[in-house]
Amino acid sequence: MTRLADIDFSAASLDVARRLIGVTVLVDGVGGRIVETEAYDPGEAASHSFHGPTPRNFAMFGPPGFSYVYRSHGLHWCLNVVCREPGHAAGVLIRAIEPTHGLERMRQRRGLDDVRLLCSGPGRLSQAMGVTGAHNNLPLDAPPFELIACAEAPAVVSGVRIGISKAVELPWRFGLAGSRFLSKPFRD
DNA sequence: TTTACGATTAACT
DNA sequence: GTTAATCGTAAAG
Numbered sequence: 001m002t003r004l005a006d007i008d009f010s011a012a013s014l015d016v017a018r019r020l021i022g023v024t025v026l027v028d029g030v031g032g033r034i035v036e037t038e039a040y041d042p043g044e045a046a047s048h049s050f051h052g053p054t055p056r057n058f059a060m061f062g063p064p065g066f067s068y069v070y071r072s073h074g075l076h077w078c079l080n081v082v083c084r085e086p087g088h089a090a091g092v093l094i095r096a097i098e099p100t101h102g103l104e105r106m107r108q109r110r111g112l113d114d115v116r117l118l119c120s121g122p123g124r125l126s127q128a129m130g131v132t133g134a135h136n137n138l139p140l141d142a143p144p145f146e147l148i149a150c151a152e153a154p155a156v157v158s159g160v161r162i163g164i165s166k167a168v169e170l171p172w173r174f175g176l177a178g179s180r181f182l183s184k185p186f187r188d
Numbered sequence: 189t190t191t192a193c194g195a196t197t198a199a200c201t
Numbered sequence: 202g203t204t205a206a207t208c209g210t211a212a213a214g
Contacts, residue, residue, distance in 0.1 A: 046195070056210060070209090074207040074210095121197070164195055
């Protein structure tokens with residue numbers, strides 16, 4: 001049984017990343033169940049917080065349980081959950097969700113019908129849920145955000161992270177075992 | 189001020 | 202399998 005109170009955002013990003021699997025995340029009532037996450041920690045070079053605070057990543061240095069939204073490749077928004085205590089600047093990237101709430105809204109925003117392609121990637125799920133830079137540095141336990149814990153602890157698999165060039169060997173990617181909504185399958 | 193590049197995606201061959 | 206799209210950010214000059 002995973003209750004929302006069991007998710008302590010002041011814990012290490014590894015723990016938070018694993019525990020977020022199965023949790024439902026909504027923005028304005030639209031969203032779904034988290035099936036894939038990645039942990040980032042200032043101790044490793046792949047993290048945006050590795051080089052210290054900047055105008056982009058300041059949200060990571062704020063309180064845990066807040067959002068950190070950044071723009072990737074000039075066109076995609078990516079949603080992160082800040083964890084650890086303020087100043088430590090660790091975070092968890094939400095990489096994929098299983099769409100459950102507001103399917104029509106998400107189809108409209110994404111411009112396609114295939115449920116499987118709606119939210120299977122960090123940029124995709126942000127577009128589907130309407131997340132933009134305006135959602136940066138907001139508390140996740142207050143509107144427009146909403147988190148709903150799952151009834152049972154899900155089976156979680158892990159592997160190496162995707163799309164990075166530093167610290168590529170760390171197995172800090174987590175996913176819901178057997179999910180059809182992952183951005184890429186786990187082979188590890 | 190200039191420049192190079194990215195925690196990506198989609199559309200190609 | 203490869204590559205173009207597209208621009209904010211940060212490091213270099």
